[in-house]
Amino acid sequence: MRxxxxxxxxxxxxxxxxTALLCAAVAAGAAACGPSPAEAKPAGPYAxxxxxxxxxxxxxxxxxxxxxxxxxxxxxxxxRTRSYVSFDGTGKCTGTVTxxxxxxxxLIRADRKNVYLRFDEAALNEESEGESxxxxxxxxxxxxxxxxxxxxxxxxxxxxxxxxxxxxLLGGLEQGASGIERGAETTVGGQKALALTEPDGDATRxxxxxxxxxxxxxxxVTKGGDEPGTITFSQYGKxxxxxxxxxxxxxxxx
Numbered sequence: 426m427r428x429x430x431x432x433x434x435x436x437x438x439x440x441x442x443x444t445a446l447l448c449a450a451v452a453a454g455a456a457a458c459g460p461s462p463a464e465a466k467p468a469g470p471y472a473x474x475x476x477x478x479x480x481x482x483x484x485x486x487x488x489x490x491x492x493x494x495x496x497x498x499x500x501x502x503x504x505r506t507r508s509y510v511s512f513d514g515t516g517k518c519t520g521t522v523t524x525x526x527x528x529x530x531x532l533i534r535a536d537r538k539n540v541y542l543r544f545d546e547a548a549l550n551e552e553s554e555g556e557s558x559x560x561x562x563x564x565x566x567x568x569x570x571x572x573x574x575x576x577x578x579x580x581x582x583x584x585x586x587x588x589x590x591x592x593x594l595l596g597g598l599e600q601g602a603s604g605i606e607r608g609a610e611t612t613v614g615g616q617k618a619l620a621l622t623e624p625d626g627d628a629t630r631x632x633x634x635x636x637x638x639x640x641x642x643x644x645x646v647t648k649g650g651d652e653p654g655t656i657t658f659s660q661y662g663k664x665x666x667x668x669x670x671x672x673x674x675x676x677x678x679x
Contacts, residue, residue, distance in 0.1 A: 469610060469619070470610065470617075470619050470636035471619065471634075471636070471640075475605075475607075476605035476606050476607045476621045476622075477602055477603050477604070477605045479605075479607070479619065479621055479634055479640070480602055480605050480621055480623075480632050480634065481601070481602070482634075482640050483632065483634040483635075483640045483641060483642045484598035484642065485598075486639050486640050486641050486642075487595060487598055487641050487642045487658060488591075488595045488598045490591075490641065490661050490662065491513060491514055491662055492511070492512065492513035492514070492660070492661070492662055492663060492664070492665050493511070493512070493641075493658055493659065493660055493661045493662075493663075494509070494510065494511040494658070494659050494660040494663075495508070495509075495510050495511075495512075495594065495656065495657075495658055496508070496509050496656070496657040496658075496659065497509075497654065497655075497656050497657075498654050498655050498656075499647075499652055499653065499654025499655070499656075500652065500653055500654060501651065501652045502651075504524065504525060505524075505525065505526075506522070506523070506524050507522070507523045508520060508521065508522040508523070508588070509521050510522075510532075510588050510589065510594075511660060511663075511665045512534075512588075512589045512590075512591060512594075512665060513591075513664075513665045514591060515536075516534060516535075516536050516537035516589070517534065517535060517536070517665045517666075517667040518532065518533070518534040518585075518588070518589030518665065518667055519532065519533050519534075519665065519666070519667045520532055520588065520589075522588070525547075525551075527545070527547040528544075528545065528547040528548040528550075528551050529544075529545045529547070529548055530542055530543070530544050530545075530548050531543040531544075532585045532588065532589070533572070533667050533668070533669065533670065534577070534585065534586075534589045534667060535667045535668055535669040537577060538576065538577060539574055539575065539576060539577060539669070540574075540575050540576075540577055540579075540582040540585045540586060540589075541572045541573065541574055541575075541669060541670055541675070542572065542573045542575065542582075542585060543570075543571065543572045543573070543670075544568060544573075546569070549564065549565055549568055549569065552564070553565065567676050567677070567678065568676050571674055571675060571676040572670040572674055572675045572676065573675070573676055573678070574670075574675050574676075598642070602623065604623060604624070605621050605622065605623045605632070606621065606622050606623075607619065607620075607621055608620030608621060608622050608631065610636065611633070613633045613635075613643040613644045613657075614643065614644075614657070614659055616635055616637065616643060617635070617636045617637050618633040618634060618635055618636060618643050618644075619633070619634050619636050620632075620633055621633075621634060625647075625650065626650060627649050627650045627651075628647050628648065628649040628650025628651075628652075628653070629647070629648050629649055630645065630646070630647045630648075631645070631646045631648075632644075632645050633645070633646075639661070641658060641661055642658050643657070643658055643659070644656065644657045644658065
């Protein structure tokens with residue numbers, strides 16, 4: 426996410442790799458494989474369903490959840506990206522995105538009108554890289570420890586808006602994957618779950634589905650391939666508290 430600079434020296438806007446990776450990582454959980462092998466009817470949870478049918482059921486449930494938290498930790502092209510975002514269907518959203526080793530951006534969306542971003546020192550240094558000394562100093566002075574208020578329609582808010590949009594982030598949980606095999610029963614975050622494994626080229630993806638209550642996706646783990654990592658889904662149905670920062674804590678970019 427790119428920090429707006431004071432006055433007329435705003436850095437370049439555009440979709441960051443972090444947002445693209447997070448959305449793609451969730452979507453990757455629905456990648457289709459080859460033909461589904463014949464399966465003997467198993468015992469245990471969802472005994473009447475194949476592995477592919479269980480994942481379809483879980484994706485459908487997750488995509489319609491009223492609220493949840495998505496915790497992502499993945500690596501692409503050698504760079505690690507982590508995010509922790511809670512959102513609901515009313516537009517409320519809070520979270521953090523960290524790229525590399527330390528650069529962290531906090532975000533708040535209290536409604537559908539505005540987005541608030543706050544950058545730590547490492548993120549500010551990255552955002553101001555390449556600027557003149559005068560602009561760099563002005564950015565650091567204006568933004569250090571303060572929130573930036575942006576209309577949701579502002580191009581610089583695009584990344585945050587997409588991270589806070591359930592349809593954007595969960596839209597990749599499409600049904601119809603095949604070749605998914607049932608695995609062992611286990612627990613994820615204290616909840617009972619069934620592991621379902623799907624080969625995908627050089628990678629192996631395991632989807633963990635809750636076996637008690639609503640069959641939500643609890644975790645997706647990708648090993649190998651170009652983008653290994655873990656996505657954890659939690660706090661289903663829990664209220665999301667998102668309050669706009671106090672005016673005194675918002676940077677005056679003029």
